[in-house]
Amino acid sequence: METWNHTSNDFILLGLFPPNQTGLLLLLLIIFIFLLASMGNSTMIHVIRMDSRLHTPMYILLSQLSLMDLIYISTTVPKMVFNFFSGQKGISYLGCGVQSFFFVTIAGSEGLLLASMAYDRYVAICHPLHYPIRMSKRMCVKMIIGSWILGAIDSVAHTAYALNISYCRSRAIDHFFCDIPAMVTLACMDTWVYEYMVFVSTSLFLLVPFLGITVSYGRVLYAVYHMRSKEGRKKAFTTCSTHLTVVTFYYAPFVYTYLRPRTFRTPQEDKNLAVFYTILTPMLNPIIYSLRNKEVLGAMTRVFPILSSKKE
Numbered sequence: 001m002e003t004w005n006h007t008s009n010d011f012i013l014l015g016l017f018p019p020n021q022t023g024l025l026l027l028l029l030i031i032f033i034f035l036l037a038s039m040g041n042s043t044m045i046h047v048i049r050m051d052s053r054l055h056t057p058m059y060i061l062l063s064q065l066s067l068m069d070l071i072y073i074s075t076t077v078p079k080m081v082f083n084f085f086s087g088q089k090g091i092s093y094l095g096c097g098v099q100s101f102f103f104v105t106i107a108g109s110e111g112l113l114l115a116s117m118a119y120d121r122y123v124a125i126c127h128p129l130h131y132p133i134r135m136s137k138r139m140c141v142k143m144i145i146g147s148w149i150l151g152a153i154d155s156v157a158h159t160a161y162a163l164n165i166s167y168c169r170s171r172a173i174d175h176f177f178c179d180i181p182a183m184v185t186l187a188c189m190d191t192w193v194y195e196y197m198v199f200v201s202t203s204l205f206l207l208v209p210f211l212g213i214t215v216s217y218g219r220v221l222y223a224v225y226h227m228r229s230k231e232g233r234k235k236a237f238t239t240c241s242t243h244l245t246v247v248t249f250y251y252a253p254f255v256y257t258y259l260r261p262r263t264f265r266t267p268q269e270d271k272n273l274a275v276f277y278t279i280l281t282p283m284l285n286p287i288i289y290s291l292r293n294k295e296v297l298g299a300m301t302r303v304f305p306i307l308s309s310k311k312e
Contacts, residue, residue, distance in 0.1 A: 010092050011090070012171055013080070015083060015089065015176050017084065027084050031077075037283035040285075041286050042066075043290075044286045045063050045066045045067060045070070048060070048066075053295070054296070059296075061144070062117070062289060064113055064144050065113055068106050070282070071106055073279060075099055076176065076279070079177065080176045096178040097162075100179075103155075104154060105148075105155040110250065111206045111210075111250075112151065112209055113143075114251075116147065121240065125223050125224065162184065165189060165191070170186060174271075175270065175271055179270070195261075195262060206255050210251045220236070221240060224237050238293075239293075
């Protein structure tokens with residue numbers, strides 16, 4: 001591990017790829033994914049904002065998911081790319097704090113938002129007559145604001161802890177961004193309290209919502225199975241399977257990483273798993289939701305008339 005001047009408060013990010021030709025090719029792939037994710041999520045936000053037919057709780061929540069994914073991938077990839085091409089690995093104390101804050105905020109907020117989306121589909125399919133009351137636009141806004149606020153509060157606690165502990169060893173973080181558990185391994189103090197805090201936080205913001213989503217979609221799929229309308233059954237099943245695909249890609253590697261004791265984890269494995277929820281999921285979300293949703297595809301042709309002219 002690299003040595004580091006202890007008089008400095010800055011950190012070193014060891015990165016994801018080795019500084020060779022293979023690493024360069026893999027980084028170019030990450031850049032392509034970043035551009036695709038940025039374009040896809042920006043397009044989703046713009047389409048939902050511009051098309052009044054999509055001004056419903058389901059799509060308002062989806063636009064927030066796209067916004068979170070846009071911030072998510074922008075928090076990690078640009079710095080990783082800059083460090084690789086510049087040959088520098090340093091990140092300032094403040095920069096590391098800002099990166100950690102946004103990462104943890106989005107991680108917690110997105111977990112809660114996905115649970116809100118599952119609840120929305122549950123009410124829409126299982127209790128359609130109550131939907132206008134249970135999922136009014138006002139309730140939708142409360143869910144969104146609540147997700148952001150709770151995620152930010154959780155993030156402040158984690159970030160404040162990470163930036164105020166004593167680092168008596170190297171400040172070289174074996175990750176491609178300032179992942180707080182990876183930072184804590186460099187501390188010269190006993191961190192069992194924080195590790196317990198990570199377990200509780202992950203359970204509250206990821207595991208509990210995931211279990212709630214699983215129960216919600218279980219009841220939804222049961223209701224779908226008993227639908228009389230073949231078309232309605234097909235549409236509901238497509239919607240549910242789309243959401244479950246997104247949820248699985250996001251939650252599975254996250255929960256697997258942070259709910260395991262540190263002794264069972266390796267830095268390389270943590271970095272590889274982090275690629276799924278920080279880079280791949282933000283790219284897949286807009287693709288999955290647009291390609292498998294006729295309403296979104298229809299809105300795109302209305303917002304971007306050039307798409308309809310090409311079809312003709």
